[in-house]
Amino acid sequence: MDNRPIGVYDSGIGGLTVFSKLVKLLPDENYLYFGDTENIPYGTKSREELLTITHKIMNFFKEQNVKAVVMACNTTSAVAYDSLKEDYDFTLYPVIQTACKVIANMGIKKIGTLSTEATANSHAYKNQLKKYNPNIEVIEHGCSGKWVEMVENHSQNDKANEPVLKQHLNVVLENNVEKIILGCTHYPYLRNILTNFTGKDIFIDPAEYFVKYIANDLKNNNKLASNKSYEPKFFVSSNPEKFKNSSEIFYKLEELPTLIRR
Numbered sequence: 001m002d003n004r005p006i007g008v009y010d011s012g013i014g015g016l017t018v019f020s021k022l023v024k025l026l027p028d029e030n031y032l033y034f035g036d037t038e039n040i041p042y043g044t045k046s047r048e049e050l051l052t053i054t055h056k057i058m059n060f061f062k063e064q065n066v067k068a069v070v071m072a073c074n075t076t077s078a079v080a081y082d083s084l085k086e087d088y089d090f091t092l093y094p095v096i097q098t099a100c101k102v103i104a105n106m107g108i109k110k111i112g113t114l115s116t117e118a119t120a121n122s123h124a125y126k127n128q129l130k131k132y133n134p135n136i137e138v139i140e141h142g143c144s145g146k147w148v149e150m151v152e153n154h155s156q157n158d159k160a161n162e163p164v165l166k167q168h169l170n171v172v173l174e175n176n177v178e179k180i181i182l183g184c185t186h187y188p189y190l191r192n193i194l195t196n197f198t199g200k201d202i203f204i205d206p207a208e209y210f211v212k213y214i215a216n217d218l219k220n221n222n223k224l225a226s227n228k229s230y231e232p233k234f235f236v237s238s239n240p241e242k243f244k245n246s247s248e249i250f251y252k253l254e255e256l257p258t259l260i261r262r
């Protein structure tokens with residue numbers, strides 16, 4: 001048994017799509033969620049910038065004495081995980097590398113991924129899916145930063161945003177893929193609206209497989225908490241009010257998140 005907290009992070013509210021599922025599955029854990037609102041968006045940043053950012057977050061969690069960090073961010077899982085995985089003595093769970101173990105073997109022959117530009121340019125999805133299924137065909141596409149922005153601002157249902165959603169979705173659809181991975185933790189919030197455009201729900205949210213893996217891994221390593229000492233604590237690097245308001249419809253925060261500057 002290990003009662004130390006689990007750290008979860010993303011650039012903003014996107015990681016809550018993972019966090020909310022994790023809390024449902026493992027309600028007795030102690031959680032710390034960090035939204036790096038100062039540095040959002042991650043998807044247009046360079047590798048060097050993303051490495052610096054991710055190290056700062058890991059060091060924050062190290063100070064908090066976590067037992068594990070859930071990288072609920074595709075972009076830093078894609079770009080930074082390999083470089084920092086040996087640097088910390090807590091367990092790291094990167095979303096792409098973990099979820100692809102399952103998705104690669106779901107019997108899909110041709111799959112699309114929608115993600116940030118940085119994730120698409122890294123080819124992390126293609127590499128990981130092919131690692132577990134060399135025959136799978138993968139069509140990766142990096143979407144405009146507007147996709148993340150509209151989720152953060154709750155403007156995804158505005159008619160004015162339809163063209164930018166359709167434009168990127170169509171690039172992948174034109175390739176006749178069977179399924180599309182929502183390869184950015186902000187995108188599951190767009191699932192309903194994207195399904196309106198495709199006519200049927202062909203989307204895969206990696207979080208579903210990701211949280212199950214984490215739960216099993218903690219269990220198998222005897223690292224589950226025996227009891228919860230506190231409700232989830234939230235931290236942001238800027239603008240706590242905006243984070244609390246934007247997260248409202250996805251996960252209700254009782255208090256303002258704590259502002260930490262590094």
Ligand code: DGL
Pocket residue numbers: 010011012014015040041042043044072073074075076116119148183184185186
């Ligand atoms: N939600 C994050 C991801 O999964 C990052 C989005 C962004 O800040 O660009 O990639």
